[in-house]
Amino acid sequence: MEFNKTEKTSVPSNNRRSFLKKAGIAGAAALVAACDSGAQENTGGGPAILSKKRNLKMVTSWPKNFPGLGTGAERLAKRIETLSDGQISIKVYAAGELVGALGGFDAVSQGKADMYHAAEYYWQGKSQGFNFFAAVPMGMTANEMNAWVRFGGGQELWDELAGGFNVKPFMAGNTGVQMGGWFQRDINAIDDFQGLRIRMPGLGGEVMKRLGAAPVTKQGGEIFQALSQGNIDATEWIGPWNDLAFGFHTIVKNYYYPGIHEPGTTLSLGLNKDLWEDMSEREQEIVRAASAAENDIMFSEFTLNNARALNTLVNDHGVLLKEFSQDILTRLASVSAEVLTETAQNDELTGRIFKSFSEARTNGIRWGEIAEQAYMQARAAAEKS
Known part of the structure; x- marks a missing residue:
């Protein structure tokens, strides 16, 4: 097949300079007009340019540069800045630098900070409903939480709850299944919880209380000292990776599992709602995408590093890995329910959150029994044979 040759159009030499000058001016004018349009119309539908420079403050509940949690918050802030071509700049503050570890919610709600990275059960004093968007005893795994929040109505309920406090929330990390904790003494029966002073926040702490323990809430940076000085008898924190970093193994050797109180703890990014509503669609999508990415990346990071750290704790530091008995787990499940x-029953909205959460959890259990659980049992059996 032959293609028609394009005829050349000649421009007289004395007009060529004028022609090029006019073309250059027209092109530049079109570019300026496009940029002006993108800057003036804060719709996100024009050229890839943001309307304003934003210098924001993120407060966190984590020690500075703490593995997984602190570094995850830093990574999230950096990703937002990169995706926005530097138009959104975020300064990250560790716990205690701007507000206390448990002060992020109020700071963001009141506009004293722009966003927080934390766990929602820290805000249970505002509403018990917040617990369900972090972790509850015998609750959902990371995969199940992702499914519920993203596709099961969880995000809409979360928006309604947090929105009442002028906050817009997103999932922005997950630690996976946590450990049962570090115990100075053996836990062989339910009676061994009697009088036990244990660091455990959220509804997990309420479960411990009903078993006769004395739960306390302490921020991460306070736990080691409390344990080393004998102010508490036991503590849970997260899992092998972070527990190794805190050095709990230098004080206690009994390391129990599983952590039924936090089976897949979601970490969150909360933005001041006024700030969120002032953002363009493109800015909002950047925050939404960056949060979703961090949610998945952090979970992957914890999965790998927990496995490595557990080997180090057991093989290099003589930690005694112990499993709660079935009798204890059955009782924990009953009290958790x-x-x-x-x-x-605290309020109408928490009731709706619980109903939606419970339905998703039931579906997750049913599917999990014939999917991941069945496969993992088969894999484990094959590994031992």
């Missing part, structure tokens, strides 16, 4: 049912 009581606590969640009573929590749902």
Whole structure:
């Protein structure tokens, strides 16, 4: 097949300079007009340019540069800045630098900070409903939480709850299944919880209380000292990776599992709602995408590093890995159900959150039994044979 040759159009030499000058001016004018349009119309539908430079403050509940949590918050802030071509700049403050570890919610709600990175159960004093968007005893795994929040109505309920406090929330990290904790003494029966002073926040702490323990809430940076000085008898924190970093193994050797109180703890990014509503669609999508990315990346990071750190704790530091007995786990499940049912009765919105959460959890259990759980049992059996 032959293609028609394009005829050349000649421009007289004495007009060529004028022609090029006019073309250059027209092109530049079109570019300026496009940029002006993108800057003036804050719709996100024009050229890839943001309307204003934003210098924002993120407060966190984590020690500075703490593995996984602190570094995850830094990574999230950096990703937002990169995706926005530097138009959104975020300065990250560790716990205690701008506000206390548990002060992020109020700071963001009141506009004293622009965003926080934390765990929602820290805000249970505002509403018991916040617990369900972090972790609750015998709750959902990371995959199940992602499914519920993204596709099961969880995000809409979360928006309604947090929106009442002038906050817009997103999932922005997950630690996976946590450990049961570090115990100075053996836990062989339910009676061994009697009088036990244990660091455990959220509804998990309420479960411990009903078993006769004395739960306390302490921020991460306070736990080592409390444990080393004998102010508490036991503590949970997160899992092997972070527990190794804090050095709990230098004080206690009994390391119990599983952590039924936090089976897949979601970390969150909360933005001041006024700030969120002032953002263009493109800015909002940048925040949304960056949060979703960090949610998945952090979970992957914890999965790998927890496995490595557990080997180090057991093989290099003589930590005694112990499993709660089935009798203890059955009792923990029973008390957990009581606590969640009573929590749902606090107010109408928490009741709706609990109903939606419970339906998603039931579906997750049913599917998990014939999917991941069945496969993992088969894999484990094959590994041992």
